[in-house]
Amino acid sequence: MKKVLAKIDEITADPYRYVAHLKERTGKKIIGCFPMHVPEELVHAAGMLPVVIWRGNELVTWGHSHVPPYNCGVTRTFIDDAVKGKLQFMDGMVFHVRQCLQAGEFPLIIERNVKPAYMEILYLPPIYEGEAIKSFLLDDLILFKESLGNFSGKKITDDDIIKSIGIYNENRSLLGRIYEIRREKPEIIKAKDVMKIVWSSMLMPKEDNNELLKELISKMEKQEVKPEPDRLRIILVGGLCQTINFDILDIMEELGLIIPDDDLYVGSRYFANKITDFEKNPIKAIANRYLKKTPLCPTKSVWDIHWADEAIKKMKLNKAKGIINVIVKFCPPHTTYYPDFKSVLAENNIPELAIEVEHEIISFESLKTRLQTFTEIVGGV
Numbered sequence: 001m002k003k004v005l006a007k008i009d010e011i012t013a014d015p016y017r018y019v020a021h022l023k024e025r026t027g028k029k030i031i032g033c034f035p036m037h038v039p040e041e042l043v044h045a046a047g048m049l050p051v052v053i054w055r056g057n058e059l060v061t062w063g064h065s066h067v068p069p070y071n072c073g074v075t076r077t078f079i080d081d082a083v084k085g086k087l088q089f090m091d092g093m094v095f096h097v098r099q100c101l102q103a104g105e106f107p108l109i110i111e112r113n114v115k116p117a118y119m120e121i122l123y124l125p126p127i128y129e130g131e132a133i134k135s136f137l138l139d140d141l142i143l144f145k146e147s148l149g150n151f152s153g154k155k156i157t158d159d160d161i162i163k164s165i166g167i168y169n170e171n172r173s174l175l176g177r178i179y180e181i182r183r184e185k186p187e188i189i190k191a192k193d194v195m196k197i198v199w200s201s202m203l204m205p206k207e208d209n210n211e212l213l214k215e216l217i218s219k220m221e222k223q224e225v226k227p228e229p230d231r232l233r234i235i236l237v238g239g240l241c242q243t244i245n246f247d248i249l250d251i252m253e254e255l256g257l258i259i260p261d262d263d264l265y266v267g268s269r270y271f272a273n274k275i276t277d278f279e280k281n282p283i284k285a286i287a288n289r290y291l292k293k294t295p296l297c298p299t300k301s302v303w304d305i306h307w308a309d310e311a312i313k314k315m316k317l318n319k320a321k322g323i324i325n326v327i328v329k330f331c332p333p334h335t336t337y338y339p340d341f342k343s344v345l346a347e348n349n350i351p352e353l354a355i356e357v358e359h360e361i362i363s364f365e366s367l368k369t370r371l372q373t374f375t376e377i378v379g380g381v
């Protein structure tokens with residue numbers, strides 16, 4: 001297990017180096033996909049390598065002249081990396097502009113300052129009732145397929161897409177299996193390692209990642225662990241679009257919390273919902289996955305089910321005692337949903353804590369104090 005985790009550690013410690021090397025090794029074009037909803041399968045079917053755009057690892061400097069400081073970490077660091085020329089290995093970039101205001105700003109800044117060889121903008125509509133949304137989404141995806149085909153010089157057939165969906169679905173199943181094992185014996189793996197595992201899937205060719213995950217699963221299945229029943233089980237929710245600082249996860253565990261499951265983007269949300277019924281019309285099947293209402297995403301304008309109800313279900317399934325909302329600083333979709341989320345948890349007497357996570361260094365001391373108080377409250381429930 002250690003060997004596989006070390007490999008994943010190496011990839012995620014320096015994604016720039018890894019992806020640049022990947023391009024050299026495979027000779028394939030690299031396409032950066034804005035989180036959280038670009039259908040990577042179509043990029044894969046075009047014979048290119050999709051990688052999910054990540055939050056950078058440096059303090060934002062040059063980027064400040066292009067993007068305001070009150071943007072979220074992933075948007076600020078991506079612009080910063082891009083204008084510094086750190087993303088030259090990306091042949092193309094795909095954005096979807098309706099997700100939030102900050103995602104909407106992106107294409108213009110990138111087009112003016114970075115000028116990638118390929119840039120595509122998807123709309124990806126909100127999930128309102130009715131056929132109009134479905135046909136709009138389908139058109140959006142068909143145009144995307146055509147533009148990928150034009151850039152790659154490859155005519156993308158249904159068979160290509162079906163094959164790619166199969167590989168992506170396998171990846172979803174494997175990540176799901178890792179989560180199942182973790183649910184059964186959460187002591188087996190640290191929360192930061194789980195986040196790195198999911199992140200590795202966003203960076204690696206899925207075929208390679210599938211092999212790595214299979215190896216990891218076989219080790220995890222055999223590994224015996226000593227149960228630690230005194231630890232308090234909690235569920236993390238949110239963390240949209242980006243990894244969170246790994247030290248925060250370590251602090252939670254040091255304080256006696258344990259995370260058997262999550263509802264994080266670089267977590268269970270990334271691999272939720274396999275694509276089904278894709279043999280006849282694979283693009284429609286990709287659209288149907290986007291149209292799924294759960295796990296509820298505050299960027300999709302779904303109002304008939306509630307995010308907090310979904311979180312409570314997950315909490316109960318995992319016999320957890322509380323929920324920590326991980327809110328990315330300056331993320332309007334999560335922040336605007338949060339008051340309602342909190343009031344539903346309060347009505348249900350669910351212990352909850354909201355922590356705001358920031359790209360820049362935050363005060364771990366005050367965070368630790370808040371987490372400690374929360375641990376004491378949950379422990380007394």
Ligand code: SF4
Binds near residue numbers: 075101103299331332
């Ligand atoms: S983290 Fe929030 S604000 Fe930033 S791009 Fe994602 S949804 Fe938009």
